Amino acid sequence: MPQPARAPVRHFLRTRHGRAFVYQALALGALVAAGWLLWHNTADNLAARQIRSGFGFLAQPSGFDIGEALFAYSSRDSYLRAFAVGVANTLRVALAGIVLATVLGTLIGIGRLAQNALLRGLCTAYVEVLRNVPLIIQLFAWYLVLTELLPAATEPLRFGTHFFLSKSGLQFPFPEWSTGWTVALAGVPIGILAAIGYRHWARQRRLRTGVAPPAVWPALLLALGMPVLGWLVGGAPTDFDVPAVGSFDVTGGAAATPEFLSLLIGLTGFTAAYIAENVRSGVLAVPGGQTEAAAALGLSRGLTLRLVLLPQALRVIVPPLTSQYLNLTKNSSLAVAIGYPDVVSIANTTINQNGQALECVLMIMTVYLAINLMTALLMGWYNRRVAIVER
Amino acid sequence: MTAPIPFVPLPARAPPRAASGLLAWVRRHLFGSPGNALTTLALAGLAAYALPPALRWLVGSAVWHPDYAACRALDHAGACWGFVAEKWRLILFGRYPFAEQWRPLAATAIVVAALVVTAIPACWRRWLGGVWVLALASFFVLMSGGILGLARVDTGLWGGLPLTVLLTLVGMGASIPIGILLALARRSELPLLRALATLYIELVRGVPLITVLFTASFVFPLLLPQGMRVDVLTRIALGIVLFQAAYMAEVVRGGLQALPKGQYEAAAALGLSWWRTQQKVILPQALTLVIPGFVNSLLSTFMDTSLVTVVSMYDLTGALRLALGDAQWRSFFLEGYLFIALIYFACCFAMSRYSHWLEHRLNRWTRR
Incomplete structure (x- = not known):
């Protein structure tokens, strides 16, 4: 019997595959149509407002100054260089914040489990208060405290003899840069690599002979010794640029601006509250029987911590910790609210100058997505390493 | 034979010290070990040093x-x-407008009342939807006016706590349906939909909210057809919704993943279509599981709205900055920030306690 011509189509639509195909074709079509419409509108609008498009502007001189830059920059430099300064500033405050927040958060997280009720209460109060007040309010408050309540630069607060805190920020001694310091700095990665190498060798030897070489001290010695050795080889420079109070300002030394300081303090305090909760739940996740079992095996307290408790707690702590690190990095974009020149501030200034909002927003997104992607890759590697091996 | 050793009872041991009661608690938690006692003394000393001046500043010598x-x-x-x-x-x-400020007050009160009603599990009935429609309608009527003899007030003048509440509720309410669709798409068997949803969710979660707000304030106007204008409040609200939807999708996905596979198989065995399965079997269970997650999202949306001050909107945070613009009072910023921090803290703390309580309650249900 001859089939009507449309039957195969109708039949196709009744199958799972057929419907899946139609749905996806519709989704794709809608997406393309919306994309085309938006593109069209944007092109029209840009033309009407006489805004240029494309990334050509990056090569032009920016014409604005940046308050603090990690490398040489002036208003005659290109927009691209301005963006690079912004990215460097973002990374600088994020890295410092991550280190400080980890230390503070770990201390507070452990404090929340302390035997002492006062300490426990204090740490709990810290976590609850800091987590429940928006970060931007904390940043504004810190910024105003640092710029309004501190004494003027002519009579700064003194910490020791060489640290000065005033309305113009924190001034502290910094090495007069010479080859020796560069060599010392180069010793840091070499030392770390050497320590990792030593650990690897010690492990191989233990597996081969059954005799465990000391694991901790030689590795620490290598990691710390290499920079010192580098410093000695580089001629052991001891010249420090020491700040001093002048008649108008504190001169010399290195300085941290109030913008940087308030962003750093705010991010650290806020993120530490979240990290404290991660640490606490990680510690609680290790069953008490593990400590007892380790004791029954005759492990010392240090070994119990290092071989039994920490690996299990870290498995719980590290994944949420990473997302806190990413949150801190993303939150550093609030810098724009207090005038710290991070990548978002630079983009904001650029948009105000030439109106190329689309390009600038795309650039910010690219920077953060790149940071995210790198962290995700690193985390994937770490997770594969520490995942429970099921046999 | 030696004489039998006479029985001499040992002196009875002292009764164990009380393990409960205030004294025992103090002994255990404040003076349990030398280190513990030292910590107690150090913290008590710190409190004696710092608390009196702090209280004097806050209350004693304050000007009210x-x-x-x-x-x-x-x-x-x-x-x-x-x-x-x-x-x-x-x-x-x-x-x-100063003379009309009873309107935002009433509008906020109505919406907050609706929120409180929603928080009571006994009220989780169908009529709740009606309550919200009424509450939001009266909110917009009261705020914007133009009818019922109320003077018209442009959205550009909306500010303070009502704006914060509005952005939070719109951001939350509109992002839930979008989030559900995104979550379903991300777990769908259709590769293209799955890829698009995953791309969107990860892209948005990877960038800071500020970027999205910048997009809403600078880029959205460029995307609209020429001559069409959308006020900044709508654009920012849309930005917050699109941002929050990605996070909401992950919350919903958590609920979807928690359901055992048997639920899908049972629905398939009953011959339910995909949409029917989601509507009648999967979503009701998955969404109930993630109600505490919704409360947490509400909390973070509430805190996140404070960022709109960066794109020159006067929410609670922005309005305080407006007030501090008065050079005369500027130096009393700390008092101002403490005031709004207290408002934020009270709301957020209440929400997080509520979420904890709800979680326990729901666990009780599922455990049975």
């Missing part, structure tokens, strides 16, 4: 009435709550 001369004379030796007393209407309602 809006008296600039008195505040100035105090020279920060005590808090100048007079700043808050002078400017509280500006802080709470932003630039909304």
